[in-house]
Amino acid sequence: xxxxxxxxxxxxxxxxxxxxxxxxxxGWVHEKRDLGGVLFLIIRDRAGYVQxxxxxxxxxxxxxxxxxxxxxxxxxxxxxxxKSEKKAPNxxxxxxxxxxxxxxxxxxxxxxxxxxxxxxxxxxxDTRLDARFMDVRTERTKHIFIIRSMVQxxxxxxxxxxxxIEINTPKIVSSATEGGTALxxxxxxxxxxxxxxxxxxxKQMLIASGFDRVYEIAPIFRAEEHDTTKHxxxxxSVDVEVAFVSDETVxxxxxxxxxxxxxxxxLYPGLKSINVQLEVPKIPFKRLxxxxxxxxxxxxxxxxxxxxxxxxxxxxxLGEAMxxxxxxxxWPYTIKPFYVQFTGSKDKGKGKDTCDAFDxxxxxxxxxxxxxxxxxxxxxxxxxxxxxxxxxxxxxYLNAFRYGMPPHAGWGLGIERLLMSMLELDNxxxxxxxxxxxxxxxx
RNA sequence: GCCCGGGUGGUGUAGCGGCCUAUCAUUGAGCCCUGUCGAGGCUCGGACUCGGGUUCAAAUCCCGACCUGGGCGCCA
Numbered sequence: 001x002x003x004x005x006x007x008x009x010x011x012x013x014x015x016x017x018x019x020x021x022x023x024x025x026x027g028w029v030h031e032k033r034d035l036g037g038v039l040f041l042i043i044r045d046r047a048g049y050v051q052x053x054x055x056x057x058x059x060x061x062x063x064x065x066x067x068x069x070x071x072x073x074x075x076x077x078x079x080x081x082x083k084s085e086k087k088a089p090n091x092x093x094x095x096x097x098x099x100x101x102x103x104x105x106x107x108x109x110x111x112x113x114x115x116x117x118x119x120x121x122x123x124x125x126d127t128r129l130d131a132r133f134m135d136v137r138t139e140r141t142k143h144i145f146i147i148r149s150m151v152q153x154x155x156x157x158x159x160x161x162x163x164x165i166e167i168n169t170p171k172i173v174s175s176a177t178e179g180g181t182a183l184x185x186x187x188x189x190x191x192x193x194x195x196x197x198x199x200x201x202x203k204q205m206l207i208a209s210g211f212d213r214v215y216e217i218a219p220i221f222r223a224e225e226h227d228t229t230k231h232x233x234x235x236x237s238v239d240v241e242v243a244f245v246s247d248e249t250v251x252x253x254x255x256x257x258x259x260x261x262x263x264x265x266x267l268y269p270g271l272k273s274i275n276v277q278l279e280v281p282k283i284p285f286k287r288l289x290x291x292x293x294x295x296x297x298x299x300x301x302x303x304x305x306x307x308x309x310x311x312x313x314x315x316x317x318l319g320e321a322m323x324x325x326x327x328x329x330x331w332p333y334t335i336k337p338f339y340v341q342f343t344g345s346k347d348k349g350k351g352k353d354t355c356d357a358f359d360x361x362x363x364x365x366x367x368x369x370x371x372x373x374x375x376x377x378x379x380x381x382x383x384x385x386x387x388x389x390x391x392x393x394x395x396x397y398l399n400a401f402r403y404g405m406p407p408h409a410g411w412g413l414g415i416e417r418l419l420m421s422m423l424e425l426d427n428x429x430x431x432x433x434x435x436x437x438x439x440x441x442x443x
Numbered sequence: 444g445c446c447c448g449g450g451u452g453g454u455g456u457a458g459c460g461g462c463c464u465a466u467c468a469u470u471g472a473g474c475c476c477u478g479u480c481g482a483g484g485c486u487c488g489g490a491c492u493c494g495g496g497u498u499c500a501a502a503u504c505c506c507g508a509c510c511u512g513g514g515c516g517c518c519a
Contacts, residue, residue, distance in 0.1 A: 037477035055477065072470085087478050111471055112453040112489090120481055121455045121469045126511065181518060198519090224518050225444065231518065312515075359519090366519060414519060439511085 005077050011048030016091040019084035025050050025094060026077045028137065029070055029109075031118060039067055041103075043078065044117075044137070052078050052103070053085075053093040063096065066103060073109035073117065073137070078102070125427060132434060132443060143270035148419055148431060152217060154264040155238055158257050164213040164240070169202035171195060171219065175393040182223035184233075195221035198412060201397045203241040204339065204373060207408045208400040212243035217415070227438040229427045230365050232416060234436035240370075241410035247341075247356045247372035250409045251327055254360055254368060255283045257413075258325065262422065276424050286326040288318070290354065293328050296321050306352055307332045319363030326361050330354040338383035341372040360413070362421040370411025377401040 008026045027045035041052040054067050070076065079102045080094040096103060114131035115123040117138050128135040135141045156166070172188060173196045183194040199216050206214050220237045242250055259280055265271070266278040288296075290306075293314075297304045300317045304310075310318070310328075318328075333342055333355040341356045356372035374380045380401055384391050391398070419431040429435040434443055 031480085033479045033482060035477060035479060035482075036475070038479075039477095040479055040482090042480080049480095051480080053478080057477080085478090087480090089480055093478095113470075115454055116469065118469090118481075123454060124512085127454070220519085222518065226516080226518060228515090228518095229513085235519075237519085309518090369519070412519080417519075 008077065011043075011045050011050045013047070014050065014082055014092060014094075016082075016084040018082040018092070021082045022080070022097065023082055023094065024077060024079045025052070026106075027075070028117075029072050029074050029076055032068075032070070032072065034068060039064065041067055041070075041076075041078075043076065046142075049089065051088050051090075051093045052080065053083075053088070053095055059096055063103060066105070070103070070105055071109045071111050073113060073134075074105055075107040075109075077104045077106060125429060129429060129435065129440065130443070136433070139270075139273040143268075143273050144419075144423065144425075144431060145433060146270060147265055147268060147274075147423065148415075150265055150268060151261050151415065151419060151422075154261050155217065155257065158260045159213075159215050159240070162213070162253075164215045165211045167203065167206055167211065167214045167216050168218070169196075169199040169206075169216060171221070182225075184221050184223045197222055198237065199239045200337075200339065200412070201394075203239055203410065204408065205397060205400040207241055207243045208403070208405045212406070212408075213241075215240045225438055229429075230417065230420070232428055232432060232435055232437055235432075236415040238413040238415060239410065240412075241373075241408055243406040243408040245407075245409055247329075247358060247370065247409045250370055250411055251358055251360075252284070254370065254411055254413065255285045255325070255327075258285075258360070258367075258418070259283050261418070265422065274423055274425075276422075278422065281325045285360070286322060286324070288322065288326055288328050289330040290328055290332060291330065291352070293318055307334060309335050315361070315365065318361065322361070323363060325363075325367075327358045328361060329356075329358045331357040331359075336371065338387045338389065339371075339373050339380065341374050342379075356409075358411075360411070362417075364421055365417055367417050367421065368411050368413035370409065372407075372409045375401065375405045375407045377405070 005024060005026055008024045011025070014023060025043055025045070027043040027050070029041060030044035030049060031042040033040040037056045039054045039056070041054070043050045043052060054064055056064055078094060078096065080096045083093055083095050084091065085093050114134055115127055117134060119138060123135070128141070136145060160166070172186065172193050174193060181197050183197055186193050186195060198220050199218060203214055203216060216239045217236065218239075219234055221234055223233065224231065240250065240253065242253070262278060262280040266280055271278060293310070294304055294306055297314045297317050302314055302317055304314055330343065331354060333340070333353040336355050336357045343354045343356055358370055359366055360368040374383060377398060381391055381398060384394055416428050416431050419425070420428050423431070425431060429437065
């Protein structure tokens with residue numbers, strides 16, 4: 001390597017004040033502007049753009065020709081002097097050093113790029129996903145994924161500050177977590193196994209281990225054939241479980257987490273290239289009981305019976321009525337999983353048995369769901385049986401409830417849904433680098 | 444899984460029976476141009492998803508396959 005590439009500066013580490021300094025820059029050739037006697041190369045790195053200016057009269061002929069011929073999106077290193085220049089973008093440009101000046105091409109890009117990285121010509125999502133590596137070179141997409149990283153870091157910071165232990169649970173499992181969703185079967189040596197739909201059972205088992213506050217950020221897999229803008233077959237979930245607390249406590253934790261994530265992201269300057277105005281939601285979020293939600297939906301003229309899950313249009317009606325984040329609480333017991341705590345007395349006598357479960361809703365879609373859990377071995381076993389599931393296949397889980405299991409509550413939050421709702425994106429695939437959906441397995 | 448749209452140069456599009464030897468932008472090649480920042484000007488190259496059918500004539504109409512966008516269902 002001829003150039004000091006490892007001491008290179010990022011675009012945002014140079015200013016007009018560095019006038020006269022010798023620097024090296026490494027990146028992709030974003031644009032070339034050939035004016036005949038002067039040639040501008042716009043080099044893009046992770047942090048931004050730097051203009052390299054070559055004046056035909058002042059540089060060696062070979063260097064000028066080389067710069068003129070370098071294909072867009074090629075990777076180059078440039079060694080030059082910073083020159084303060086009002087006419088240049090950002091108020092400075094890099095001038096290759098006379099006599100020593102050099103532009104080294106580290107990797108030549110093919111032409112006929114799969115998509116335009118400058119934003120002049122758009123591309124459809126499908127085209128972008130096929131060439132995702134190049135799509136991430138565009139401003140908007142790059143910032144979406146930097147924000148995704150910020151969000152995950154903010155969540156980890158928030159939870160570890162509150163004394164949570166980050167855990168890792170298996171993604172290859174022997175049986176379904178809770179029924180309901182379809183699982184992907186895989187071959188595990190001589191046996192059949194599945195990809196995990198949720199860490200639910202394992203995080204609860206760790207509550208019995210004495211880790212009284214746990215969380216995991218990990219993929220979940222759902223084999224549903226849905227093909228919509230808000231579903232994925234592989235998604236990322238933040239799962240939290242807390243011992244010795246009620247559902248109300250974990251709801252507070254959840255809303256505080258959401259507010260924390262929003263306020264962290266709202267400071268990010270890259271938001272403007274996604275064209276979104278981020279308002280930190282006010283907490284506490286409104287609480288809406290399931291029966292109140294049903295009233296609102298019926299008042300809007302939509303047919304719905306007490307005891308069923310909410311349809312997409314029902315969710316929309318509620319979203320419009322609420323206008324901001326809200327919780328739906330007191331769900332019918334029959335539509336929630338066996339590990340959810342039965343409320344018991346709240347609606348006694350009405351034949352409408354509820355449970356201590358909640359969903360966190362954004363006006364556009366559901367973000368999270370959680371509950372107070374059953375911690376009695378007997379009750380849990382009974383629930384598994386009454387939901388028509390096999391007690392035998394849950395033995396490994398039930399065992400954890402027989403030797404000292406504290407009361408506990410928790411939730412699972414979809415990271416992609418949080419991101420798409422926060423960034424006002426129409427398609428959940430926008431926030432996944434390499435999404436897995438009904439049709440897409442590559443790249 | 445069901446219902447409704449759509450597949451035109453690398454990308455994004457116009458055209459929707461004959462005027463298509465297919466529009467425009469961007470990209471690429473070449474030329475002119477010393478301050479561009481969506482640089483500009485001129486020249487050139489590059490496409491009708493595939494298969495079958497209707498018709499004197501198909502990018503255009505019909506059928507099938509594949510791909511794709513949206514809605515519903517399922518689901519988080």
